[in-house]
Structures are given as C-alpha cells and as structure tokens.
C-alpha cells in the first residue's frame with residue numbers, strides 16, 4: 543500500500559532581478575493506493591503528475607509531507623526494494639537506446655540487479671515468458687527499436703518494466719502516444735497483466751476514458767492538490783465543478799475501449 547500525505551514539491555524558477563523564485567508544483571497532495579488496485583491520477587498538462595511519479599520512484603526529492611510504502615518510510619523502501627516499483631513512460635522511442643537490440647533493452651533492469659552466470663540463465667527464462675505474455679515472437683529479441691511499431695515497442699517497455707517482478711507499476715501517460723485501436727489493445731494487456739502478476743497500478747493520464755477503463759479509483763490533481771477522489775463506478779457523482787466538467791465532457795461518448803460505458807453509468 544502507498545500512503546501519500548500532504549506531499550509538497552517546488553522548483554526554483556530562473557532568477558529574476560529580485561532573486562530566484564519558487565514554483566510550487568505540489569502543495570498538499572494526499573492519497574492512498576491499496577494493494578492490487580489501480581489508482582488513476584488525472585490532471586491537465588503541467589499539473590505535476592510526472593513530478594509525482596518521479597518522487598514515488600525515488601528519482602526526485604520532495605520538500606515536505608510523508609510517503610509510506612508497505613508501512614515503511616519511502617526512502618528506506620526504495621533502497622530495500624530495488625526493482626519492486628517500475629515505470630512505463632509515454633515516450634517509448636526515447637525511453638529505449640536506439641542502438642541496442644530488444645534483448646538488451648528488455649534485460650537492462652535485470653542486468654542492473656544481477657550479473658552472475660546463474661542469474662543470466664534465469665533472466666533468459668523471465669524474458670522468454672514475458673515475450674510470450676506480450677504476444678511478440680522471440681525472434682524480435684534480435685531486432686532494433688526502429689524495426690518495431692509504436693504499439694510493439696510500448697509492449698517491450700511494459701515487459702521491461704515487469705522483468706524485476708515489481709509490486710507497483712507506474713504508468714505515466716503510457717498509452718497517450720498510441721493510436722486509439724492500439725491503446726485499446728495495450729489497456730487490455732495491462733488489465734490481464736495486473737491480474738496475472740498481482741500488480742498495483744498508478745495510472746497517470748489526462749484521458750478520462752482510458753483511465754476509467756483500467757482504474758478502480760480516480761484522484762484529480764489541480765493547483766497542486768488532489769481536488770477530488772472518486773470511485774470509477776460513480777464518476778458522475780463528482781462534487782467539484784472542474785471534475786464535473788471533465789466528467790461531463792466524456793459522458794456523451796460510449797467508451798472507446800469497450801469498458802465502463804457512460805450509458806451504464808447513467809442507468
């Protein structure tokens with residue numbers, strides 16, 4: 543379980559004639575993510591979603607508040623649980639080394655954790671299993687990223703994130719750069735993988751329709767705070783005006799992903 547309470551994060555902005563100023567990106571962010579659930583963090587561009595994911599991954603410091611993971615202080619958990627929290631980014635092309643083979647790309651997190659001869663044999667078995675799971679032929683391991691479509695490469699990034707058997711997977715706009723039909727396939731895959739590997743997801747996105755398909759709960763981030771949390775089965779019960787507008791903008795459409803349809807929500 544991840545518990546975030548009163549999280550604060552600001553960045554120094556470039557100096558002005560009166561000295562440097564601070565941009566307060568996260569001013570008071572609190573939420574819980576229970577084991578096996580999927581929490582969607584929804585917010586407009588620049589609201590601090592990626593900042594939040596970098597903080598959780600231990601890539602960025604925070605200024606105040608507390609984060610507990612499985613009851614342990616965040617920094618201690620990160621140090622003691624290498625590979626147990628993974629991330630899939632939006633930019634699948636830039637998040638892989640274009641000169642590496644798919645095999646090198648996918649095995650990178652495992653090689654960082656273990657380089658022994660016995661370990662390498664285990665790595666090969668894990669990679670073979672994951673290639674099967676993401677439905678790409680093993681022959682693809684010898685290809686390079688430019689030989690794969692966007693959807694295929696994002697599948698590789700998902701498999702790479704799962705090689706270390708994480709407990710938590712952060713999906714940072716992970717489907718946003720894909721065509722809608724490919725988004726749908728990846729969402730279905732993510733749903734299957736979540737059940738199969740008992741994963742807990744934090745799904746960061748601005749697309750409410752995709753979020754409601756995958757998530758159990760939603761947290762809306764705006765102005766540095768979580769302005770509302772909702773159960774995905776009851777998104778039309780939103781109280782906040784901004785959230786009501788967002789929800790209203792997707793209500794007239796049938797879900798593009800065949801998931802929770804807005805029709806069902808209204809009946």
Ligand SMILES: Nc1ncnc2c1ncn2[C@@H]1O[C@H](COP(=O)(O)OP(=O)(O)OP(=O)(O)O)[C@@H](O)[C@H]1O
Pocket residue numbers: 553554567585586587588589590591592593594748
């Ligand atoms: N390393 C940094 N140094 C200074 N400012 C930063 C840094 N990282 C992010 N910011 C600023 O913090 C704000 C939030 O950025 P962040 O990338 O977290 O937003 P986001 O909600 O993920 O946006 P998007 O949906 O467009 O990716 C932005 O104004 C950004 O310019």
